[in-house]
Amino acid sequence: MDASGFELTSHRQRRFGSGRRRRWPLLLAALLVVAVGAVALVLRGPSAAHRPGAAQACTGTPVTVTVATAQSDVTTFSALARRWNTTTPAADGRCLAASVVPAEPADVAAQLGPAWNPAHEGGPPTVWLPDSSLWLAAAAIRPDAAPILSGQPTSVAASPVVLAVRQPVAQALGWPQRPLDAQQMLASFVDPAKVGQSGPPMKLGMVDPQKSTVGLAMALAMLDPAGTGTVTDQQLLAGIQFSQVLGTVAPDVQTFLTAMDRPAAATDVAAFPALERDIAGYDAGSPANQLVPAYQPNPVVADFPYTILSGSWVDAAHRGAAEQFRQYLLSPTAQDFLATQGLRGPDRAARTAQYLPAAQGFQPTVPAPRPPATPAGLRQVLDQWTSIQRPSNVLVALDTSGSMNFPVPGGTQSKLQLLQQTATDGFALLTNVTSIAMWDFSVAPDRTDEHRELVPFGPIFDRVGPVTRQKALYGAVAGLHADGFTPLYDTAYAAFHEMQNRWQPNATNVVLLVTDGANELDGGLDLAGLVDRLHHEQHADRPVQIVSVAVGSEADANALQQISAATGGHTLLARDPTKAVQQLVLAFAGRLA
Known part of the structure; x- marks a missing residue:
């Protein structure tokens, strides 16, 4: 007392x-x-x-x-x-x-x-x-x-949302000689080279924004950094890239504070969002693994x-x-x-420095907070966060028929070279809750199978032999060569059934079909037969979508649209494949109708 x-x-x-x-x-x-x-x-x-x-x-x-x-x-x-x-x-x-x-x-x-x-x-x-x-x-x-x-409502106290940074990481970034900057910290997670970091990639802890103020604040910083109340396509793509560096997603901050107390667990994440007062309370106990606050220029402030x-x-x-x-x-x-x-006063000023000591990185004043979130803006951010975190099961089927050797109209690259570049960029945008496999398809004298599995199905960051599945995808794409004819309809049907067998609940289950031309296989399925089978063999309680990417002006866009529509999917008609990959990611996030 x-x-x-x-x-x-x-x-x-x-x-x-x-x-x-x-x-x-x-x-x-x-x-x-x-x-x-x-x-x-x-x-x-x-x-x-x-x-x-x-x-x-x-x-x-x-x-x-x-x-x-x-x-x-x-x-x-x-x-x-x-x-x-x-x-x-x-x-x-x-x-x-x-x-x-x-x-x-x-x-x-x-x-x-x-x-x-x-x-x-x-x-x-x-x-x-x-x-x-x-x-x-x-x-x-x-x-x-x-x-x-x-x-x-009346604010009766305040505590800004900050990044709680493990002290060794903070020191590596120049603290205490200079204050920690939360934006610099976030950049170091996405691209360590930009801030001179080396060694294993750092992971950022996240708190569930559906349950926690600090998680909600981090989702706002990721998806609506300017506080405009809207999430643009570019912000969503940046948010997807950022989500790749997330480690544990915990229900509350206490989960991370408890982990910090365990020596072996201190390296699980380098930083996580927290209220300033949570860090002050934790550090006051003189733990072995101290935390340092990193402030945003215009933070979300818990205003009680x-x-x-x-x-x-x-x-x-x-x-x-x-x-x-x-x-x-x-x-x-x-x-x-x-x-x-x-806690600070409603004016965001520290009433006494005793409980927020500057020597531990606490700032005496807090900048003006970001604009208040509107109900509509908050709903959009929460919806987009949910879409980013929704697992994706993807089978990528790439056309390697002979026409892929032709140049891109108006460009210097072949279609295959542009497809390789596009696929590599696309794989880099997949979140860490993606499971994926890759096929190529064509019929040629030296390859009698209509399609071939180049990378087996599994989580994106699990290992395939000596490398991660993501790196295996990069290697497989780099080794593609084009020859032969296009068995488009048979491949689409086979891929659809493959994903039905690999269907997972609470996930987006998709076949990504990338082609530059029309079906060229005699004796296989025709378009009407394929569309009919897709309609009748789709399971309403276990849906699989086919998303088609039409590459180049020769692509049979009308046929692809019918194939995708039969499964409730999309056809991306962008003739620039780089934009097509971005559209694909946006489609996964529910942005394309």
């Missing part, structure tokens, strides 16, 4: 005072203060008892303000509620009280509405106090929740919005009580206590 009567929950667990020798002087001083206060009350009259936070006479069952906040914040705000309750707050002679209950922001955002079911969700809160206004925007996506959030709900269950008495508790949380006494928890 601190000198103000708080049961301290500080991560530092500091004790105030210096032992038994000082107890008698403190007691005498306290008695003197009480005596002087009593005299002052007599002289001033009863009005002093009605000041905010002053003890007042009250009767009856208290009007209790129920404050819903994240489990990680319950201890902090419960301590404040208990302290406020001891002041006997009152309104119109009736006692007031505050009670803090755990409710994860993502759960409240999903449940909040006029039809709140106490049997399943507990009693509805008077106040919602998530750690970030992002969750208010997430809840407001639902029309039934938006009216309940019509009040004006105190939101008095406009639900039918919040009457005037409870609203008035909630307003009094809000005033108390903004009082110097409460703000001093929140500072001991590593």
Whole structure:
């Protein structure tokens, strides 16, 4: 308990005072203060008892303000509620009280509405106090929740979202001689050479944006860095590239902090997103693996919005009580206590440097935060994050018939050379949740099979012999040579069945068919027969799509469109194959209709 009567929950667990020798002087001083206060009350009259936070006479069952906040914040705000309750707050002679209950922001955002079911969700809160206004925007996506959030929320504390960087990595990047920059850190993950890094590629830990403020902030930084509320195609492609360096995706920050305490696990990830106060609390325990905060120029700031709900269950008495508790949380006494928890004031300033020490990389001030996310913008980012993280099962079938030796119209490369370049670029854009195989197809005197497996099916970063599957794909593409005729329809049908056999739930199951010409095989399937079989043999509960890329002006785009349409897929008609690969990635992400 601190000198103000708080049961301290500080991560530092500091004790105030210096032992038994000082107890008698403190007691005498306290008695003197009480005596002087009593005299002052007599002289001033009863009005002093009605000041905010002053003890007042009250009767009856208290009007209790129920404050819903994240489990990680319950201890902090419960301590404040208990302290406020001891002041006997009152309104119109009736006692007031505050009670803090755990409710994860993502759960409240999903449940909040006029039809709140106490049997399943507990009693509805008077106040919602998530750690970030992002969750208010997430809840407001639902029309039934938006009216309940019509009040004006008030920030009662702040903590910026930062990258928690392992100290050895921070030192390798020049800290503490110069401050860590989060954008530089992110660049070092995507392209280590740009920042002079060598050695094994670093991995970035990620926290689930569907459940966590810091994960949501990282998804915004990846997919909507300017805070415009929209995700462009180029930003989505950059986000896909960035997702390749992700290591563990954890449900919460504590998962990473616990891993940091285990010596062998400290190298799993080099950095992960966290609230500044999480790092301060962790470092205060003097762990073996210290963390250093890296700040964004315009960060997402957890602003702890105190939101008095406009639900039918919040009457005037409870609203008035909630307003009094809000005033108390903004009082110097409460703000001093929140500072001991590593939190900043609503103005983003550190109230005391003791709990955010500059020597450990904490900044005294935080730049202006990025623009607030709108419900629509947040929905788009969450949808695109989900699409990026959705596993993809892909069978790539490349046309290596003789026509691929012809030059690209208007260019100097052959179609095969351009296909090789395009495929290599495309493989570099595949996420780390991709499983893939590669075939080539043509019929020639030296290759009687219509198609051949060049790289067997499996996860993109698993090994195929001495190299990863991704490097095996690069090698196989580099070794392609073109000759013979195009067995387009038979290959499309065989690839479709191959992917039906390899179908996986909760994944995009796709055949990528890349060709520059029409079907040239006599005696095989014709177009009508192929389309009919695809229609009848598609399983609605296990769908496989064929996505066709028409390379060059000779490609039979009409036939490819019919083949793809029979499976619910797409045909990419871009004559520039480089753009075609980008379109393919966008198709996987649900961007192409």
